[in-house]
Amino acid sequence: xxxxxxxxxxxxLMTAMEKEGVKQVFxxxxxxxxxxxxxxxxxxxxxxxxxxxxxxxxxxxxxxxxSRKPGVCFATSGPGATNILTGIATAQxxxxxxxxxxGQVPVAMIGKDAFQESDIIxxxxxxxxxxxxxRTAAEIPEVIRKGFYIAETGRPGPVLxxxxxxxxxxxxxxxxxxxxxxxxxxxWTDPDIIAVEKAIDMLLHAxxxxxxxxxxxIISSAFAELQSIAETLVLPVVTTFKGKGAFPENHPLCLGxxxxxxxxxxxxxxxxxxxxxxxxxxxxxxxxxxxxxFEKGLKIIHMxxxxxxxxxxQTAQLAVVGDVRANLRIMVxxxxxxxxxxxxxSTWIKHVRETRSYWKENLKIHPGEMGAAKILRKLRELLPKxxxxxxxxxxxxxxxxxxxxxxxxxxxxxxxxxxxxxxxFPAAIGAKVARPDVPVVxxxxxxxxxxxxxxxxxxxxxxxxxxxxxxxxxxxGMVAQWQRTFYDRRMIGVDQKSCPDYVKLAExxxxxxxxxxxxxELDKAIKTALSSDVATVIDIPIDPEEDVLPFVAPGTSxxxxxxxx
Amino acid sequence: MWAxxxxxxxxxxxxxxxxxxxxxxxxxxxxxxxxGITDNxxxxxxxxxxxxxxxxxxxxVKQLDKMIDTVEVKxxxxxxxxxxxxxxxxxxxxxxxxxxxxxxxxxxxxGKVHNVRKDSMMIELTATPxxxxxxxxxxxxxxxxxxxxxxxxALQRSEQ
Numbered sequence: 001x002x003x004x005x006x007x008x009x010x011x012x013l014m015t016a017m018e019k020e021g022v023k024q025v026f027x028x029x030x031x032x033x034x035x036x037x038x039x040x041x042x043x044x045x046x047x048x049x050x051x052x053x054x055x056x057x058x059x060x061x062x063x064x065x066x067s068r069k070p071g072v073c074f075a076t077s078g079p080g081a082t083n084i085l086t087g088i089a090t091a092q093x094x095x096x097x098x099x100x101x102x103g104q105v106p107v108a109m110i111g112k113d114a115f116q117e118s119d120i121i122x123x124x125x126x127x128x129x130x131x132x133x134x135r136t137a138a139e140i141p142e143v144i145r146k147g148f149y150i151a152e153t154g155r156p157g158p159v160l161x162x163x164x165x166x167x168x169x170x171x172x173x174x175x176x177x178x179x180x181x182x183x184x185x186x187x188w189t190d191p192d193i194i195a196v197e198k199a200i201d202m203l204l205h206a207x208x209x210x211x212x213x214x215x216x217x218i219i220s221s222a223f224a225e226l227q228s229i230a231e232t233l234v235l236p237v238v239t240t241f242k243g244k245g246a247f248p249e250n251h252p253l254c255l256g257x258x259x260x261x262x263x264x265x266x267x268x269x270x271x272x273x274x275x276x277x278x279x280x281x282x283x284x285x286x287x288x289x290x291x292x293x294f295e296k297g298l299k300i301i302h303m304x305x306x307x308x309x310x311x312x313x314q315t316a317q318l319a320v321v322g323d324v325r326a327n328l329r330i331m332v333x334x335x336x337x338x339x340x341x342x343x344x345x346s347t348w349i350k351h352v353r354e355t356r357s358y359w360k361e362n363l364k365i366h367p368g369e370m371g372a373a374k375i376l377r378k379l380r381e382l383l384p385k386x387x388x389x390x391x392x393x394x395x396x397x398x399x400x401x402x403x404x405x406x407x408x409x410x411x412x413x414x415x416x417x418x419x420x421x422x423x424x425f426p427a428a429i430g431a432k433v434a435r436p437d438v439p440v441v442x443x444x445x446x447x448x449x450x451x452x453x454x455x456x457x458x459x460x461x462x463x464x465x466x467x468x469x470x471x472x473x474x475x476x477g478m479v480a481q482w483q484r485t486f487y488d489r490r491m492i493g494v495d496q497k498s499c500p501d502y503v504k505l506a507e508x509x510x511x512x513x514x515x516x517x518x519x520x521e522l523d524k525a526i527k528t529a530l531s532s533d534v535a536t537v538i539d540i541p542i543d544p545e546e547d548v549l550p551f552v553a554p555g556t557s558x559x560x561x562x563x564x565x
Numbered sequence: 566m567w568a569x570x571x572x573x574x575x576x577x578x579x580x581x582x583x584x585x586x587x588x589x590x591x592x593x594x595x596x597x598x599x600x601g602i603t604d605n606x607x608x609x610x611x612x613x614x615x616x617x618x619x620x621x622x623x624x625x626v627k628q629l630d631k632m633i634d635t636v637e638v639k640x641x642x643x644x645x646x647x648x649x650x651x652x653x654x655x656x657x658x659x660x661x662x663x664x665x666x667x668x669x670x671x672x673x674x675x676g677k678v679h680n681v682r683k684d685s686m687m688i689e690l691t692a693t694p695x696x697x698x699x700x701x702x703x704x705x706x707x708x709x710x711x712x713x714x715x716x717x718x719a720l721q722r723s724e725q
Contacts, residue, residue: 125583126590130633150633184575185633308627311620 004175009137010035010168012176013101014043016144019176022072024433025101026050026059030076031116032103035168037074048433048462051454053080055426057087058452061096062390062430065413068219070097070151070159071430077103078116081162082123086420088158089127093417094242095219097156099147106166107135120162129157135164138172145180154187155306156219188307191326193334198318199277199301200334203233206275206299208348211235212258214287215242215416216280216304216324223247223409225328226279232335234344235277236352238266240287242416243280245406255356256405259287260552261398264563265359267552269352271559275299280324282306283313284417285554293557303327364564365403366546369519372399372471375540378519379441379469380404382526387411387439388431392424392448395477398548400443422451428466429459439530441467446496447476456509459535467529468506468537473544474498481547498541506537515539567596568622569648569719572611572629573637576602580634584611587632593617593625597650597694597716608636612648612719614694641719648719652697654688657708667707674700685710693717 007015013036017025024046029037040047050056053075060071075084081102091098105114121131130150132143140163147159203209211230217223217239226246230237230253237247241257249256256263258270270276278300281287288294295314302309302316303324310319320327335341365373376399385407391397391414406412413431415423428442442449449470459466473480476494483491506513512534516522522540529536549564574580581600588595596614603610615625622640630638641648658664664686671678676690690700694717701709 121579122582125586182633184636306631308624308631310627312624312627315620 004173006171006173008035008169008171009134009140009163010039011042012137012140012172012174013144013163013168014039014045015174016141016176017045017072018043020144020148021069024048025072025074026056026063026430027074028053028056028076028080029074030080030103032077032105032165033074033080033101033168035165036101036103036163049458050426051457052452053083054086054422055452055455055458057084057098057100058090058420058423058426059430059433059458060098060100061087061091061423062413062427063434064091064097064156064430065094065427066388066431067434068097068152068221070099070148072099072101075100075102076116077105077120078118081118081120085124085127088124088160090415090418090420090423091158092127092129094415095155095157095215097151098158099151100158100160102160102162103168104133104162104164107164108166110164120160124160127158128160131160131162133162133164134167136172137167137170138174140167141174141176142180145177146182149180150182150185154189187305188321189305189323189326191322191330192320193330195318195320196327196330197334199303199320200331200340202275202299202301202318203235203277204340204342208273209233209235209275209277210269210273211237212240212270212276212278212281213237213243213246214240214279214281217243217246218410219280220305220323220325221410222279222325222328225325225332227251228332229328229335232341234342234346234349236269236349238270240281240284241401241414244401245409245412248407248409249405250407252353252356255352257401258558260289260554261401261548261550262552262558263359263402264363264550264561265356267550267558267561268355271557273298275301277301277303279303279328280305282309288314289552289557289560290555293559366543368543370517370540370542372396372542372546373403374519375471375522375542376400376403376443378522379443379526382523382530383439383441387441388413388435390414390424390428390431390440390442392442392444393419393421394445394448395473395481395548396443396445396448396471398478399471402548404443421448425449425452425466425468426455428468429455429464432464432466439467441469444468444470445477446470446472446474446502449502450496453505456506456511456535456537460510465533465535468535470502470537470539471542472498472502472539473542473546475544477544478548480544484547502537502539510534512536513539515541517541566616566618566622568615568617569641569643569646569717570613570615570626570629571639571641571719571721572613572635573603574609574611575634575636576607576609577634580609583632583634584613584629587628591625591628593621597714599650599716599718601718612717614717639721641721645723646719646721648693648717649691650694650697650715650717652690652692652712652714654690654701654704654712655710656686656688656704657710658682658684658686659708663707667704670700670703676700
């Protein structure tokens, strides 16, 4: 039994978070969370001030994805709370562990349309893994304990904790429990040996087997297991975009990401396969194209920690429910025991190798000096392999998928599910807090970066030196590409007219602003950024007409991929 | 396919909202829903009837099961389940014979007669939704002033 301590709710919140190992909170203060903010003066948790609550939530998200521990963000009631909704929804769509703590108007004022009151519990319900609103101070320790447990176990996700101001202020006898029970929550994590045995059997009997590694592979860090299985059974590995970098992209068995802007070799091999070991993926429409075509003639072994994903988008011939890493470990063990090894000169694997090397050499890229492929390959060449990448959302993101090879698994993060523009930069700040020892680069476009660019203040003032790598086509490029492709070049609402000047903008925040208009300048800029201890924006003007190709148009299948001509 | 789902949920504010929200967000349909407290006041029993093909129903069950506030989610086999709904009908009486006729129909369906007035009467009926629909068809010619149906409550007959 833990001893009781008398304290106010806000102190209980901070104490409980310290017990969870929280070292920093990303946030913004306001009227309804002042008691929590006051506690920062009396505890060891660092506060990192964001300039917008949405950015604070993305910072927490970035921290959570990299450290695999929930990132914490604070916001006040009303608009503060609604501002973090986008960040919560982003975390939910990508299964990222997060604790969002909002202030709320005092209990007696709830429902009275009070100043800065919003029913954030009601609004956030469909985009949280769970939400709590403690109505008495004494509930806080257990709520925090449970909230962290829910956020980081099973399929991770965001938990919202909405605390009325009087609950923060009231004193109570606090018990910080070690043990607790959540009756309706049983993350299904144990491996399923029988299913794994069947999976091996299916893979061995397939003519054209492939591994599709999704985001769950990265969340459970099943990198070594994945590699061991792929090498033992000589299986080609494709990934979803969220699973990018689950497997080293310079590995001879790796074909890269499939999907709407997947690599040609990955889409081709995926479309030809007759059996897939799908690991930690929800078969998003962006990854697989039309559901009916994808599953046609394909035997699916679906491995996932979330049983509700089985059969949701694709019919699985075999479900392997449980923690992905635990199941893959069993698979490694069984393969070792049975000393199962497949030859690497089958017709299929020869074909895979040929396809891979053909597209590595023959994919047409932009002919100009400053084409996206060349720029991103230069970045790859100069970055240490352990560097962490985040991206914004748009053309640059898809170019990163196509042309930036992730070598060290688990070092690439993007808003893949919700597709939140403005995510990459604040997420990079969160990532850098989690991994201060490695370079962190946000691969950005000018449109996306504009959405949360004021996080430069956070990066500079809090001394979190990340690099923003802006492929600047002065355009909302992906929308422009669709307007060129599907709307007969009627370009509406996409021209950003090179406003603002990102070098001057960076400088105005006290950050370093560099412009690279040639490969030489780019080389220098990247090296300068890497050796600087201040946040750096590298502005790289590119051709606004450059398309992202290959392209699988919406409503078509991977085999309908449009290639650059 | 019509399905009866039985949910044991924590008896806390906001649960009904979350359950119905899930149906809306996932594009499922609620045919009827009934909620009541169980012998243990910490829990409520929700009975939801819904339509969908086998895959959709399986997906609804999984999504409900995934919710942290649901303690148990079961799809009940119609043939192994006692399921009933309570309905109240207010029926128009136009001539002297009407009351007798409605009485007859009501007796045949095991209903109870309430509140007989000169120009209307009320019927309480506990039956399956199909029986209730059939009853409704039979009394429709007299003129139905109002109907209130509770939705299905259901329990599995066997122990399992």
